[in-house]
Every structure is written in structure tokens, then in C-alpha cells.
Amino acid sequence: MRSMAELAAIFLAxxxxxxxxxxxxxxxxxxxxxxxxxxxxxxxxxxxxWRAWQPxxxxxxxxAGSLLLLSASFGLSMDSRQLLRGERxxxxxxxxxxxxxxxxxxxxxxxxVALREDAMGERHSGRDPVSLLRRALP
Amino acid sequence: MLGEFxxxxxxxxxxLGENAYGAAIREExxxxxxxxxxxxxxxxxxxxxxxxGMLRTWMxxxxxxxxxxxRRMVHVTPKGLHAAKEFYESMMRVSRNASWVKGKPExxx
Numbered sequence: 001m002r003s004m005a006e007l008a009a010i011f012l013a014x015x016x017x018x019x020x021x022x023x024x025x026x027x028x029x030x031x032x033x034x035x036x037x038x039x040x041x042x043x044x045x046x047x048x049x050w051r052a053w054q055p056x057x058x059x060x061x062x063x064a065g066s067l068l069l070l071s072a073s074f075g076l077s078m079d080s081r082q083l084l085r086g087e088r089x090x091x092x093x094x095x096x097x098x099x100x101x102x103x104x105x106x107x108x109x110x111x112x113v114a115l116r117e118d119a120m121g122e123r124h125s126g127r128d129p130v131s132l133l134r135r136a137l138p
Numbered sequence: 139m140l141g142e143f144x145x146x147x148x149x150x151x152x153x154l155g156e157n158a159y160g161a162a163i164r165e166e167x168x169x170x171x172x173x174x175x176x177x178x179x180x181x182x183x184x185x186x187x188x189x190x191g192m193l194r195t196w197m198x199x200x201x202x203x204x205x206x207x208x209r210r211m212v213h214v215t216p217k218g219l220h221a222a223k224e225f226y227e228s229m230m231r232v233s234r235n236a237s238w239v240k241g242k243p244e245x246x247x
Contacts, residue, residue: 015197015210020177022200022207023161040178048182 005034011042140192140225146171147183148192148222152214159198159209160184184212192218 005024009017020041024034049055140148150166151158160180167175187193198209214222233239 016181018197018200018207019160019210020181022204022209023164023177025205025207026161026203037177040176041181042178044178044182045185048186 003034005038008035008038008042012038012045016041016045139228140221143179143183144187144192145222145225147180148187148214148218151193151212152219152222158212158214160212161209163212181210184210187218190217191215192221 005021009021012020020038024037146167147163150163150170153170154162154166160177164175164177164180167173167180184193184195188195192215194213194215195210198211200206200208
């Protein structure tokens with residue numbers, strides 16, 4: 001059976017794992033006292049990474065990108081929902097894309113109604129209505 | 139310039155010479171400096187000093203005493219020795235007028 005320290009050492013690099021577990025064995029540390037120093041080292045190694053500027057820049061870019069994608073996907077889902085219901089959308093990414101493609105509001109509404117009817121038909125026939133929406137999008 | 143713990147670690151490793159490895163350095167620091175030294179502090183500092191080129195480490199042989207696990211041997215590079223010497227000298231310079239330095243009379247308050 002693996003000791004608690006060995007389980008905690010999973011998070012360490014193989015080289016560090018051997019050295020640290022060997023040091024603990026030499027110091028006769030066992031039972032509940034052993035995982036503490038190992039986890040302490042894991043936490044310190046992670047904190048050490050954040051001393052450089054690169055992880056901060058990467059996390060900033062990732063956060064901004066995910067917020068942008070979140071708002072775009074939310075707008076897209078709201079638009080597609082409204083298109084399926086045959087209602088007018090409220091000017092998000094999809095509506096703007098349709099307008100840019102030269103599709104007027106009325107056409108969008110009619111298109112949405114037709115799309116909804118097609119989707120209902122697809123659903124009744126046991127097929128996936130989302131694939132229809134995908135085909136209908138420019 | 140080195141940090142205080144970095145200096146203590148380099149000094150302990152240099153004193154141990156060819157027998158410098160994780161557990162031995164830790165014991166030396168606890169015995170010599172009279173302070174506890176966690177494994178986390180020890181290994182993160184060793185890694186930092188190795189990146190700065192002040193230490194060189196390699197995996198030594200495994201022993202039965204260590205449960206068949208290898209030692210991480212430590213060697214202080216000339217750059218590390220130079221940095222430790224500079225730290226020591228600057229501490230000596232900055233302390234020369236301190237009241238606790240031997241031979242210096244205590245100032246009346």
C-alpha cells in the first residue's frame with residue numbers, strides 16, 4: 001500500500017519525488033507528519049511559477065478571451081433561440097452578421113418562422129433540429 | 139544579491155562539500171543556524187539558485203537507509219561562492235558599527 005507521503009508526492013516531478021521521499025525516509029518521518037512537507041513543497045513550487053510576469057499576462061489574455069467568447073456565445077444562443085421562435089432578435093453578433101449579409105429584419109423574421117417550422121418538422125421526424133439551424137446559418 | 143536563506147543554504151552546502159544533499163543540508167542549517175528548515179523552502183531555494191547558476195544538482199545513488207531512493211546531490215558553483223562571499227562581506231561592512239559586534243562599546247541610551 002502506498003503511504004500518504006507517496007500519494008502527496010504525485011504532484012512533484014519524478015526527480016523531486018525521489019529526493020523528497022528519500023529525505024523523509026532518512027528523517028524517519030511517517031504517518032500523518034509526512035504529507036505536510038511534501039504538500040508544502042508542491043504549493044511553494046506553484047507559487048514560484050507566479051513570480052514571473054508571463055503567467056500573469058497569459059491569465060489576463062485567457063480571462064479576456066473567455067469573457068469575449070462567453071458574451072459572443074450568449075448572444076448567438078439568444079439570437080438562434082429567437083430566430084427559432086420567429087421573433088426579432090436584439091442586434092447581437094448573429095443579427096449583425098445577417099444584416100451585413102443583406103438580410104432585412106422582415107426577411108429575418110420570415111426566415112425565422114420558416115426555420116422554426118422546418119425545425120418542428122425535423123423534430124417530429126426524429127432528426128436533430130440544431131443541424132438544420134447550422135445549415136441555415138451563413 | 140543573495141537573500142538571507144539563499145546565503146545560509148550555499149554556506150551549508152559549501153561546508154558539506156561532496157556530501158551535500160537535501161537532508162544533510164537541512165540538518166546542517168537546523169544545527170548551525172538554529173532554525174527549522176522545511177523541505178519546501180529547501181528545495182524551492184535549491185531550484186532557484188540552480189536557475190541562477192549558483193548551484194549544480196544531480197541525482198546520486200540510492201541507499202537502503204532512504205528506502206531505495208536517490209539523493210539529490212548539490213555542488214556550489216564558483217558563481218555561488220562569489221555571491222556568498224559578497225553577501226558575507228557586505229554584512230560585515232554594514233555591521234561594523236553595530237553595538238553587538240565584538241569589541242564595540244555599547245552606546246549609552
